[in-house]
Amino acid sequence: MADYEIPDDLRYSEEDEWARLEDDCVVFGITDYAQQQLGDIVFVELPQVGDRFAKGDAFGVVESVKAVSDVYAPISGEVVSVNEDLADRPELVNADCYGSGWLCIIRPGDEAELESLLDAKAYRIYVEERSEPDQ
Amino acid sequence: MSDGEARARVGNVGNGFAYEEPLLFERSRPGRVGCSLPRLDVPEVDAHATLPEGALRDDLPDLPELSEVEVVRHFTRISTWNASVDLGLYPLGSCTMKYNPKLNEKVARLPGFACAHPLQPVELLQGFLHLAYELERHLAEISGMDRVSLQPAAGAQGELAGIMMIRAYFEHRGQRRSRILVPDSAHGTNPSSAALNGYEVVAVPSGEDGILHPDAIEALMTPDVAALMLTNPNTLGLFESNIARITEIVHARGGLVYGDGANLNALLGIARPGDLGTDVMHFNLHKTFSTPHGGGGPGAGPIGVKNTLAPYLPVPVVCRRDGAGYDLDYDFPRSIGRLHANFGNVAMAVRAYAYLRSLGPDGLRRCAEMAVLNANYLLARLRPAYHVPYDRPVMHECVLSDQRLESTGVTTIDVAKRLIDYGYHPPTIYFPLIVHGALMIEPTESESIEGLDRFVEALLAIEREARENPDLVRSAPHHTRRSRLDETRAARRPVLRWQPEDG
Ligand SMILES: Cc1ncc(COP(=O)(O)O)c(C=O)c1O
Numbered sequence: 001m002a003d004y005e006i007p008d009d010l011r012y013s014e015e016d017e018w019a020r021l022e023d024d025c026v027v028f029g030i031t032d033y034a035q036q037q038l039g040d041i042v043f044v045e046l047p048q049v050g051d052r053f054a055k056g057d058a059f060g061v062v063e064s065v066k067a068v069s070d071v072y073a074p075i076s077g078e079v080v081s082v083n084e085d086l087a088d089r090p091e092l093v094n095a096d097c098y099g100s101g102w103l104c105i106i107r108p109g110d111e112a113e114l115e116s117l118l119d120a121k122a123y124r125i126y127v128e129e130r131s132e133p134d135q
Numbered sequence: 136m137s138d139g140e141a142r143a144r145v146g147n148v149g150n151g152f153a154y155e156e157p158l159l160f161e162r163s164r165p166g167r168v169g170c171s172l173p174r175l176d177v178p179e180v181d182a183h184a185t186l187p188e189g190a191l192r193d194d195l196p197d198l199p200e201l202s203e204v205e206v207v208r209h210f211t212r213i214s215t216w217n218a219s220v221d222l223g224l225y226p227l228g229s230c231t232m233k234y235n236p237k238l239n240e241k242v243a244r245l246p247g248f249a250c251a252h253p254l255q256p257v258e259l260l261q262g263f264l265h266l267a268y269e270l271e272r273h274l275a276e277i278s279g280m281d282r283v284s285l286q287p288a289a290g291a292q293g294e295l296a297g298i299m300m301i302r303a304y305f306e307h308r309g310q311r312r313s314r315i316l317v318p319d320s321a322h323g324t325n326p327s328s329a330a331l332n333g334y335e336v337v338a339v340p341s342g343e344d345g346i347l348h349p350d351a352i353e354a355l356m357t358p359d360v361a362a363l364m365l366t367n368p369n370t371l372g373l374f375e376s377n378i379a380r381i382t383e384i385v386h387a388r389g390g391l392v393y394g395d396g397a398n399l400n401a402l403l404g405i406a407r408p409g410d411l412g413t414d415v416m417h418f419n420l421h422k423t424f425s426t427p428h429g430g431g432g433p434g435a436g437p438i439g440v441k442n443t444l445a446p447y448l449p450v451p452v453v454c455r456r457d458g459a460g461y462d463l464d465y466d467f468p469r470s471i472g473r474l475h476a477n478f479g480n481v482a483m484a485v486r487a488y489a490y491l492r493s494l495g496p497d498g499l500r501r502c503a504e505m506a507v508l509n510a511n512y513l514l515a516r517l518r519p520a521y522h523v524p525y526d527r528p529v530m531h532e533c534v535l536s537d538q539r540l541e542s543t544g545v546t547t548i549d550v551a552k553r554l555i556d557y558g559y560h561p562p563t564i565y566f567p568l569i570v571h572g573a574l575m576i577e578p579t580e581s582e583s584i585e586g587l588d589r590f591v592e593a594l595l596a597i598e599r600e601a602r603e604n605p606d607l608v609r610s611a612p613h614h615t616r617r618s619r620l621d622e623t624r625a626a627r628r629p630v631l632r633w634q635p636e637d638g
Pocket residue numbers: 229230289290291292321322324325366370395397398419434436
């Protein structure tokens with residue numbers, strides 16, 4: 001299996017986003033697995049500051065040479081900041097998905113939702129399950 | 136085996152003429168002209184005295200200056216760079232790149248069609264209106280729908296029209312429905328058409344066997360769902376065998392069923408979407424009915440409806456007046472309006488009509504049978520070499536993946552690029568999205584068994600190369616004017632027009 005970076009200190013959604021609590025807000029982006037699966041990312045569409053989303057709503061789009069994928073809100077909340085750099089440099093998502101390739105910051109509607117996300121161990125299992133060649 | 140030997144064995148390409156061709160702008164030389172105008176024989180007019188300030192420009196645009204033969208050569212040369220179905224197998228899955236019979240071209244060029252002006256009075260357009268009226272009825276008969284409009288310019292616009300009609304239908308009934316169900320294997324135009332009409336798109340998961348299951352629809356079919364959009368056969372090339380039960384569930388909850396007719400080629404003369412519960416659907420004349428496709432010209436995406444939706448058809452509707460020939464009927468107060476100037480892409484309707492009439496009902500059925508046989512033949516011959524994600528008998532196309540090549544580092548894009556070295560246009564890749572590394576192959580009925588075998592040999596040779604010499608495949612194509620293009624940079628920083636170097 002290919003090698004995927006899955007930092008221990010983050011939480012993960014089943015839609016392959018990561019989330020990190022910073023003060024009272026949550027930063028998130030897409031995981032290394034998602035970024036590798038998509039291939040070279042050429043365009044990122046993000047919501048507006050102030051937009052509100054429920055957990056699981058599509059809130060943005062990531063487009064690669066291969067495919068266009070929706071990005072889903074891992075928890076509900078209000079967008080307080082988006083990564084403006086991605087408009088000109090979508091490749092940051094490939095180069096540094098857990099750092100400068102973050103997508104947005106939201107103020108959670110319900111912090112407990114963060115607890116419902118997968119931890120690194122569970123996410124690793126989830127990734128491995130999907131990359132096993134089928135019989 | 137060397138690269139040259141492998142390609143020679145498949146025998147689909149040689150080393151023919153291969154011209155380079157700079158842009159016309161780069162060939163331009165000041166003062167060179169392609170035509171000579173006669174001497175002015177009327178009084179000269181001062182433009183400044185007759186035209187308003189804003190309509191005058193003080194410099195000439197930077198247009199290239201060339202002789203006639205240079206322009207002719209330029210376009211003739213770049214026309215030889217095209218891949219086309221007239222040059223070889225064009226296995227683009229979901230696109231039905233079938234051969235376009237030359238008879239269609241002959242009929243479309245009849246002066247009565249080709250030279251007609253769209254604003255001629257209807258009395259002088261009787262020939263075309265007659266053809267349109269009949270074509271609508273033939274398409275309705277083939278699909279089991281009640282009425283057809285030829286207006287939409289492509290499948291995507293047909294979908295847009297169909298969903299607009301669905302919305303108009305519910306608005307007229309005062310029902311507020313805000314969602315549309317779209318299977319996860321659908322073509323991207325399906326969710327787009329729903330979203331453009333203000334609907335929320337709800338993805339329906341396909342079952343393990345690649346088709347839709349009634350319980351998935353049952354669970355999602357809430358009272359706020361306006362419609363299900365369904366492609367049959369679906370984009371995995373599989374027949375939706377639960378379709379009758381599924382459309383029943385949608386109808387029982389007051390919803391409508393949109394049929395994406397892109398894959399109708401598999402069903403011609405065998406099954407009719409209208410009999411399977413479809414309320415509204417589009418046809419892609421440029422797929423199923425052999426009109427040119429892609430770079431070959433405009434498309435056409437007629438839309439068919441059951442009578443319940445007929446009041447919403449785009450206007451004008453072609454009609455027959457007792458004893459007075461054909462006419463245009465604008466009296467559809469609930470119509471979604473006009474979608475295309477005049478009568479849609481008229482020459483496509485003429486070609487499709489010629490195709491339908493030259494094949495007749497038995498010939499059309501035979502197209503479907505041969506298309507299905509060809510796809511299953513390819514699947515049977517390629518299965519030993521490539522992974523088949525949903526391994527069942529298919530309809531008109533089959534979907535493979537790069538999974539078994541994983542240890543070689545060769546992926547779908549590399550296989551596709553290497554096929555170009557063997558003289559084939561690559562199949563559709565990375566679609567449907569539910570298959571990782573999909574290679575979606577649709578041979579159509581146009582290919583002979585020898586043609587299919589050659590194509591299979593090319594794919595088998597590439598699979599061997601992937602194991603023996605993966606770098607050869609990963610850096611393909613090697614025998615084209617340009618090798619691997621930087622698609623990522625082209626998408627991130629597109630250069631959309633030529634600009635002079637000093638400008
Ligand atoms: C399944 C499917 N639906 C819809 C469309 C859209 O049709 P068109 O390209 O004519 O707009 C396509 C075309 O590729 C398709 O494959």
